[in-house]
Amino acid sequence: MSAFGSVDWQWQNATAGALAGLATVTFSHPLDVVRTRFQVNDGRISNLPTYKNTPHALFTIARTEGFRGLYAGFYPAVLGSTISWGLYFFFYSKAKQRYLRNREELSPGLHLASAAEAGALVCFCTNPIWLVKTRLQLQTPQHQTRPYSGLYDALRTILKEEGWRALYKGLVPGLFLVTHGAIQFTAYEELRKVFIDFKSEENEKKSGKGDNLLDSIDYATMGASSKLAAILMTYPFQVVRARLQQRPSAGGIPRYMDSWHVVKETVRFEGLRGFYKGITANLLKNVPAASVTFIVYENVLNMLKFARRND
Template sequence: MSAWKSVNWQWENATAGAVAGLATVAFSHPLDVVRTRFQVSDGRTSNLPAYKNTSQALWTIARTEGLRGLYAGFYPAVLGSTISWSLYFFFYSKAKQRYLKGKQELTPVLHLASAAEAGALVCFCTNPLWLVKTRLQLQTPLHQTRPYSGLYDAVKTILREEGWTALYRGLVPGLFLVTHGAIQFTAYEELRKAVIDFRSEESEEEFSGVELLNTIDYAMLGASSKLAAILVTYPFQVIRSRLQQRPSKAGIPIYMDSWHAIKETARFEGLRGFYKGITANLLKNVPAASITFVVYENVLNMLKLARRND
């Protein structure tokens, strides 16, 4: 593959990833708000209402805060998701190409390494956006401190009151969450390969991998790989959300660091505390993963077709 084709391929992946990320967050944001509020609800935070379950939380937020409450933090979520998916697919495809040199195909370990590398790079780039998103989602009518008016005001206030390092609170569990993407993409690649191999053996005709898969296949593969990743890595999401909460009026964080958050959660809530909000998370992310991979694969196929026709 020539250098020009290599760069073209990487940017096609980045474009497909950006479009997929935008479609995903627009569909699922209200559930993301509910998930975040459940995650930080440890029984000791006074500025959050008590919700019984996901449906009651959605209804309560809609009734008391309106559409604005259901889409709190939407702008940093859109920006963060679009940038994250774009960079993720770009770095992921670039890593795969590098590891593929001199090999017929990548092993599961190299798929894992590619996904982990991409996830770590994205984490460093986007942590400030996820912190702002979390804080905007946690603003309720019960807040005593002056609420952030939006993305720009949040960043400006955080820099003024807490310093630039506050924008990287939750980075450590965020880096551990790299395993989420690694597990998801490894599962997706291996399941995709298994389906293609199975259908190739069943069919007597010659087909490419693309021709053997359809939209339903991409949706099922995306959902299955996402479910596996969520079950393994969800506790890291809870710890990150708790670390990213806005400090008290005195400027003291509710949790000082990752280890403090883990100890306090285990002490007061047990294992259940590490899986708070997982119902909303599953409802949000399993269908969203299906949408993401359906959009990604179809946009990527369209870009490949357009390039071949040039």
């Protein structure tokens, strides 16, 4: 493959990833709002309502805050998801191509390294966007401080009141969350091999051909399974990050000073369960979303491949 063709292929991956992320966030955002509010509610916060469970949270937010409440932080979520997926697939495919030099295929370890490398780069690029999204989602009628009016106002206010370093609150657990993408993509790639081998054997038995293609049901199954494994293993890092990214009090005092402070306080007051608050909403949001993401990604990629061959 030429250098031009290699770059072209990387941008095709980025395009497919960005469209996949945009499709995912559009229908799942209310669950993201619920998840964030559960994650930070340690029972000692006065400006957050108490919800019994995910359905009760959705109903309460819709009743008291309306559509605006259910889609709080939607614009930074769309921006962050689109940029993150696009960059993730771009960096991931670029890393895989680099590791594939002088190799016929990548080992699970190299798939893991590719995903981890992509995740770390994306984390540095997008942390300010996710911080703003979290803060917008946590704005409720009970808030005492002046609310942010949107993405731009939030960024301007944070820079003015807290300085640029505040935009990178939660970066440390965010970097640990790189393992989430690494686990998910490694599991996806290994499942893909299993599915292809299985379908190849089935096709050979039926028609003597092994040139089958995976379909959308396969992509959905692989996407959901790999996402479930990643969530169960890395969810506590999400809770720590969300708690660090909360807006400081009116006096400018943050609720938690650093990641270790979050861990100590959570263990002390909530135990192990505190690190899995909001996981139901997270599973409902992300497992089906992962299926949709990989269906869109794989099918867009197949269309781009087809168009490229016909140029």
